[in-house]
């Protein structure tokens with residue numbers, strides 16, 4: 001009988017191939033079939049064996065993305081044929097990557113599935129600015145939140161989040177938030193998060209063409225428009241961002257010395 005195949009959901013990290021885990025690299029090198037998301041750097045896909053079948057399932061070239069159900073069926077079929085399937089996803093597979101849904105589907109279908117963590121883009125984004133996500137004085141915790149509601153669903157309660165973030169001193173890391181930034185800004189302000197709260201928008205974190213802007217909650221939309229920032233980007237809101245200028249100055253001094 002044919003050996004049963006398996007599926008490994010692998011986090012490709014934010015983009016820089018050097019941010020891959022050794023476990024991720026090992027899984028990619030052992031793959032016979034790879035299903036690759038849009039946000040995965042081609043340099044990472046290039047670690048796959050030349051004989052491996054690579055299937056892109058993202059929204060490349062403005063096409064509609066491959067329907068989720070089709071991707072799930074494809075993985076089950078390939079695993080049943082004995083393939084060693086790697087499902088490569090940007091960042092971490094379990095942070096807004098629909099990894100949870102895929103794992104449930106595979107388990108229901110009786111397919112063995114492993115998950116390899118990746119560095120999530122929200123984490124890499126702030127680190128690239130030289131500041132932490134938590135800080136003993138400025139931030140007691142972090143909230144990873146989506147700015148993109150499921151069609152027909154209400155999405156996050158921004159007003160409630162604003163109060164909690166203010167009172168509990170939490171950093172808010174908003175994924176998929178750039179196109180809905182106006183609403184997020186308005187709701188957070190209405191919920192009581194001060195307009196002077198520092199905000200960073202980081203586009204293509206960890207990649208050579210990374211760009212960012214530091215602003216305040218009151219000026220968020222204005223800044224995104226003026227700087228022409230767009231997807232993929234994370235919006236980081238909270239007092240830890242206030243130290244970005246200090247970190248940049250220290251870095252500049254260090255380089256000049």
Ligand code: SAH
Pocket residue numbers: 014015039089090091092093094095096097119120121122125174175176177202203204205206207231232233234
């Ligand atoms: N699983 C991914 C997130 C997928 S949702 C992770 O853990 O990072 C897609 C969103 O992730 C994008 O809309 C954007 O908000 C964010 N994102 C992914 N890669 C990014 C990058 N290199 N720089 C900034 N944001 C990124």
